[in-house]
Every structure is written in structure tokens, then in C-alpha cells.
Amino acid sequence: MKKIVLTALLLTLSFGAFAQDDVEEKDYTTNVATLNSIIESLYTVISGDKGFKRDWDLFKHLFHKNAKLIPTGKSIKGEIKVRYLSVDDYISTSGEWLETNGFHEREVHRTVESFGAITQVFSTYEAYKTKTDEVPFLKGINSIQLFNDGTRWWIINLLWTQETEDTPIPETYLPQED
Template sequence: MKTKTTLLLFLITVSISAQEKIDYSSKVTTIDSTIATLYSVISGNKGEARNWDLFKHLFREDAKLIPIGKKDKKITVRYMSTEDYIKTSGQWLVENGFHEIEIKRETQTFGDFAHVFSTYESYKSKDDDTPFMRGINSIQLFNDGTRWWIINLYWKQESKEIPIPEAYLPKQ
């Protein structure tokens, strides 16, 4: 019995160690790979789990996710950590299905930092023809010499009152 317990604990430890050693380095070598990974990791069909370890890997430890919204009829912002985002949005993404697709991007870089203005459309299923939401992500990134980190992700959804300007939409 003691041998079986020891073997079981060993296998659990090896399994946990193997999970911790997943190499995500290829996901953050360029701005393009980092942004593509951001969109892909939050996207999935209804009932499909998200890879929150990969999501957290994209962001510096002190990064903020900042949505603009309305509260009590006033425009406001909310500051979240990656953990806050997972707690407030993770279950909704899985229960409803959510695919966010970049439709246009403007990137500005200066040495080791970058700003990406990324227009997106959101769908409940990748088979949907019409988005249920559109908006713009403002993504600030930092390169530490080995990889790109998301420092802040700041976004606003389009509304009837504030449509996305034509300059930030794909040319027809």
C-alpha cells in the first residue's frame, strides 16, 4: 500500500511538473504572435475551456485590463488584473461561446515598446455571419529583449452613439 501511495504521489508530481513546463515562448516572440495569441486564447465555442495559463503568460504580472463602460449612466473604466478578468469573464465566455476576430490593426513602435490599435468583431460561434459586438482594443506592449509582454489592454465597445470611425475599419 505504501508503495502504491508513493508511486501515485510521484506520478501526480510529474504530471504537475510537465504542465508547468509548457513552452509558450513562440507565442510571444513578435508583436504579431502576441496579438494573435491574445485573440485565440479568449476565443472558443460554447462549452470550450480556455487556456488561462497561456492567457496569463501574455501579460506582465502587474498588467491591467481596462474596459470602458457605463455605470449609473456615466462612462467609466474598470481596472482588472488577469485574475480579475478570468473571474469576471471566464465563465461567461465558456457558457456563451465567444470568438473575437481582429479586422484591422495599426501598430506604432519605438524600440522596445509598442502600441497596437486593434479593431475587432465578436461572434458567439465561429460559424456566425454577423458579429454581435465590435470595438477597439488599445494594447500596449513591452519587449524585455527576449519576448513581448502586454502591459495594458484597454478597450471600448462600439455603440449606436459612438460608432467605430471609418479610419479604423477595413477598406471596403
């Protein structure tokens, strides 16, 4: 009887070990290898149609552990406000909304300033509910502060504001006709 119990226990432990081997660690190295790849990954990871599950592990991988996401805009009372969110705060406050409503954010213009290991990107965006929408339901600018540690890029801060009637996006930050 002891032999049967011991054999069953060993089989159970063996299957558990094999199951752990089946869980594949995702490799996000290419997503943070270049400035372009990290910006493209940022836009791609939050975008998707209704019901599309976002890759929040990738989203977290783009940001430094102390990064802040900082939306700005007018409150209902008309006061200009700023909110400071951690990456996890952003996921818990916006993740479900993105997946329930559908959200596609597309970069339409970018300006880049760099010095040493730091880079500041002004990234003009347009947001759509579906991939096939032709008219954006909102526009704005993402101000993205990044750091390159010599092996990869990190988003340090992401500050954004939406275009309004009172604050249209300046021509400098709009796509230029050739």
C-alpha cells in the same frame, strides 16, 4: 511486517514521483516570441464556442504581472466609466460567461506604433457567439500596450471600448478595401 510497510511506502512514493513526471509543463514561448504571435494568442485564448474551456494559463502568460485590463463604456445611468482589472480579476468576472455563452473575438484591422521596447496597438475587433456566425453582436477597439524585454513580448495594459451609435469606429480603424 516492517518490511512490508516499508515496501508499500516506497512503492507509493515511487508512483507519486512518476505521476509528477507525467504532468507536462506547457511551453508558451512561441505565443510571446513576436508581436503578431502575442496578439493572435490573445484573440485565440479568449475565443471558443459554448462549453469550450479556455487556457487561462496561457492567458496569464501573455500579461506582465502588473498588467491591467481596462474596459470602458457607458453605465446604465449614461455615464462614461472605466474599470481596472488584474488578469485574475478578468478571469473571475468574465471566464465563466465566455465559456457559458460562447464568444469569438476576431481582429479585423490593426495599427501599430513602436518606439524602442514599447509598442501601442489599436486592434479593431468583431465579436461573435459562434465560429459560424456571420454578423457580429458587437464591435470595438482594443488598445494594447506592449513591452519587449529582449526575450519576449508582454502585454502591459489592455484598454478597450465597444462601438455604439454615438461612437462608431472611425474609418481609419476599419478594414481597408484594396
